[in-house]
Amino acid sequence: MQMKPSVFVGENFNRNLKQMCKLLEDDQVFIIGVHGMAGVGKTALVTYIENDINRTWKSSFKHVFFITVSRDFSIFKLQNDVANRIGMTLDGDDERIRAKKLSLALEGKEKSVLILDDVWKNIDQEKVGIPLSVNGIKLILTSRLEHVCYKMDCLPDSIIRMEPLSDEEAWELFLLKLGNHATPAKLPDEVENIARSIAKECSGLPLGISVMARTMKGVTDDIHWWRHSLNKLQNFAMEEKIFDMLKLSYDNLTDKNMQNCFLSCALYHGIGRKELVFKLFDEGLINDTTSLERMLAEGLTIVDNLKDHSLLLEDDYLHMHGLVRNMGCQILNLNHRYMVKCNEGLTKVPAMLDWTTDLKKVSLMNNNIKEIPKGASPKCPNLSTLLFSGNPLCHIPGCFFSNMNALAVLDLSCNPFLTLLPKTVSNLKSLVSLLLGGCKLLEYVPPLGQLQELTRLDISGTSIKNVPQGLEMLTNLKWLDLSKNYKLTLLPGSVLPGLTNMQYLDIRYNYGSAKVNAEDVRGMTLLEHFAGSFHDCDSFNNYVLATLDRGCGPKTYNLHLGIGPGYRLDFSCDYNFPANDDCRIVSFGDCTKLDHVLPSDIARLCIAENKQWRCLCDVLSFRSSSSLMHINIQVCPKLECLFCLKSPCSLCSNLRNLESLNLKNLEGLAFIWKDFPPGGMFSDIKYLVVSKCHKIEKLLTNGPLLQLKSLVTLDVKCCYLLREIFTTEDVGRVKEITLPRLTRLEFRDLPLLETVWPGTLVCGLSPKLNIIDCPKLTCPILQSHS
Template identity: 45%
Template structure:
């Protein structure tokens, strides 16, 4: 039987090997060898030496645990001084530290009990020694694991709420063998590099990977220079200038280093990893990239699920991806607004103070500090620089000066050098001059604009004017907006998309970060000789005449509360080219106001809802190319425009005019004319339109009356048209001929919204009828039969106010509907079902993607019998409103065809009891008032046994992401079984008093 010292020797060697890799308590390389030598010829003395060494080892473990404990406790003391309490998981972590320290003490005490004065070891002591060996080994491994789980005590205090979550996500991705490239994305100055550096230090501290290498990638790097940088850090010398050979050398050298993390910071261009010599593999190199350009990650095959977006303070998502909301009233998130700058303010005060202690300020100064922090818009770099600039400044005059500088866009040297220089790099990265020009123009617009409205504004004002078609210009505008969002120059506010998903799907609300906007306005000041920018403020009066310099070129006073332009105000600005006064409360403009603005090209007075008339001096602005008068709801008089021969774009929409402005027929160069949603505007066929032959875009929807086909036949350049045709019996042949000769050819508009037989107010129509180019929509109302010729390539069909049809097939079965994507039906009294399932229409529809049903008094079922051609297999969106006779929205047979369904919205339907019908409901009475469902019972008898075990039926809709249920007083269940959706599913349920909570399960997307 081996003696105790042999066992202890081999255990000691094993422990030494483990700790040489896993802990910072390493032994010298020759420790085990010298220990073995000490056993030869010294067996009587070895036991005491080995035991002493093991006891020392336990002492070092205790010291290591104590250091970790003191580090956390020091941070806790700082938290307590700020009135904060630590998280529960911090307490649990410290308790485990105490437990491990006690175990180390107990093990040391047990080793003291050994007596090795001779070679005889009693059996009981031998057993105790073996147990001690296992305990020490286990404790050593536990300590290493526990240190890796060390919590971020101060993360909320210093880095914001998302920092800790981002760190946890990074650890998860780094430990996943399926992930090779991880992206850290965000705007300049938001903390991407800080997060990466924190991870670098944590990897080194925890020794999770064998090494972590950091490289800052220059903006204009080359493969050769990047290879040189990597070689210097890993201490490799090249003996060749051939990039391919150098890549092979780097690949071999990096592979020798085993399991490592490589960080490429501040990447602006695609890096060909293979040409550099970086080979990603399991148990080898993992790559972390930081960049403010989303395209970089896509080009380098970094999956979107592996990209961590770092946002400014308070830009975190309020919604859990799988939450369902039960509300009796609409939420307005007002509570969020009270403290959304709280984290930013804490950071500012900490930076303003010293040694981690926030500075205490007087109430007067604190109010200005809140203003300054708000102007920094949550950007950590801006907050830190401003705080450093104001360190030691406690007198109020210093802070008032800073506030005035912000108001006048006169930033200090520190903000210019340390913040705007960083942000400006994104602007200069826009290679095309048109893109830079458009970005600067967007900085003059209000914050928070829907994507479609922003794009339309860019085209309205001619920012992307060119010789191409409107489609090409709109495509360019869409590409530009994508570029600005992907390059962190615009922000897509997803929360606003969620709240209004049913109305504005795929139309995100866009905004520009406050400091990015200030950076853009500073560039504008440098590029334009003189400008006056006072937008997005609280001005109530227009600046006095003497404030308008004679060399002004651009003036933006948009998005204020200006009400008065005093009589006699007549700025002498002969070089002024752009004047933006939209989104104010102006109710009167003096006659002389425009008298000295002869160079004015762009004038936007939109959304001045109290403005009633425009001055006659407007008629003399002969250089004007864009005039925007949108949503001036009280505007009833516009002076003659016949002398504005340079005018290319004219928008007079949602106003109160009763007749078109005089001289409209003289604007022969006009390309864009929008007179939509003027409900008092009586259009007279043949009045002004025939002479406007250069029109590309014409929107006349929502006006009283309509025009004739002959009015637009001469517009050979027309690409987009929306309006109402007056089609009486003697004109119906003209319209049919227009469809065959113009709409069905390549010569006519490829994007249109045509309304026929309009006898009612069109105010319910959407403001912007074209969600995309080549949308083709026809709208009919109040017809006994469809006598009109339909275009072959029709995509959307709208049918309103019909008191005659009981089924859609009655009037549509003789037309080619194979391309039809959307059907909208409003206010039908006799319609009982949409489709008969057996006619040509039902067999021809193959691409239906959206179905919108509103105010259908008699509708009981979507289909009497499900057609065999899977006509609903492409359906993505279903909206049902005020259909009071329906009891079950979707039958089980219909659900089987809805595997592409993404969104369901149901509201104000008094009789609906179920959203999804069960396969077989044994409690259902045979005299069910829904007679159209009787055929389901025969087909689904096989499900009876399944139903005996309760609600075990399962519906799987993997693409369903949105369910909105509102004001359904009889709704008892969404589904009696289990609904399985993607993990991105969201739901809003309001005012459904009898509804049981639905059983919804989620599977990974």
């Protein structure tokens, strides 16, 4: 097959073409999906395939039929379109009879490819009369909606996902379309820079690039035309053909609330999934707010729907394609109620003339605005949302908020140079959400007692020393984040007991006096997630026994006790919101007392920088059976052994669910298990990581080893006295060890290591062995388990 005609560019196109050819040649693939946003080149790809089948695939396929479906689809209309395309006439109104006739006619066209372009909803092939897996008939469909491909029985490997072009590929296509007869245009130097900017504004979308190039044909040397076109694009104005094509995806969101969610997303340049859900919650766009868990479920469903419609893209963050965002902003600006100027490099706030009285929402996120002029007081009585995060803002004049009485959402987060908020914030009685997280130098927040509508308050990562005055009066508050305020003092019994409607409370990572007693949170019966440090061991035990173990506490939690962090070991869980059951965490720093009761439903135990404990069983216990799955221990110099392995021991006897053990920098630890208890106590361990435990000479003895049947990963590094991974006791009797699930072994920086196992180590399928800086090690004999 000819690989690339001159009007198509890009490695993506070549890759998609190769994948299409492979799928067409596969006798087991009957339906091929092509998915991507509007204008990304889906129709171009299948049109090329149609032409190429007619040109060079006659030996494989005798016929190819191309039908455009579009949004006004109906079974009856599609039957007529297919019939007309294959050269037959369908009579009558009975769709079932028509389907049988059409199916027979298509079966007679053996070795055929039927292309359905621009499909917007699931099409029942049987009702239409499209036979599959008969006489070599294949179906190719294109759709902006990924779920349509799945509902029409496309397998994941049979869906071609089309992506925008890179900047260079976009420029190449722009020049081709600007030129004539597949010859790239040549531009004067002074025009080329502007033309490149126009191509870049199209964000790699072939439709936008092609339309803009055709628009600029004939004005090659007129630089003012180029500047005018660039200015229009940068101000969210685009050619009607592009706008109309993109807006179809918006119009297809038949639910009005979903459309409003899309328009709200246009206010942001790049945002995490859960943070976007919180923003939609702040905007009142999530209906189910009875609990945080249900709110998150609805919000993430909205996000997935927008992605499915190709209106949101996701890499590390959620974002909109540049032209889709322009389309959204253009819809917003039809009502002249929105000002969206995020990530535009602004150094000043927009002129006061732009702050009109009908403004509803303003986004100035992620710019370079350092100050708001003295005396600036926009008259915006209808303004409900002001997003000012991600700026180097140093000062806000007191009068700035004076005429914003309807303000419901105020986001000033991530302004690292802001030291105080003006007192006029105290008068914003309509505020529902006040976000100040990441304002590192912020020392003063004015009294908040009048903000009775406030439901979400984030004052994390600041330099405040005291909680804002009147915080205890905010009885409607559901979400409070006071974490990472290292100077904060929070006296037990002072603020928290009155906040009885709390659903989310985070007071983590406060090394000073921001600690709680059990009584502070006992009255929060609606609390779904709690993260914080306890004042002392008695208060910690009291909360565990009287609240968590009685089933009266939050579903997820992150509890800390002791001096120092205790939590920094584990980054595999998203602590910002309880997304899963793994977020039931207890962490310990340096603790002097020896009697700590662990919650029975704990999932993760983290211990760091404890200078007192010698054995975990001496200091930790359960009152009932436990669900503990993960243990992480780091920098505990006196820890000599992990578990006593004696009976009765409430800790050892409740470790049957343990899946991972991560040990780092334990200089007093001589062995992990000296003896191993019967009964498969640790038989569920999948991941064992040991690092910088320099006293260990032999990692595992035969007894423990033979019980580790679930082990998947063994990672050992920087243990300078380690000589053997598995001990050679009774090696004459045991020449082969079977660990049927072990697929990854890594040994790094182990200068004295000589042996993993002298016999054969039977592992899982295709085990991966990685050995780095182990000069004395003889490579072990590994064998895949049959």
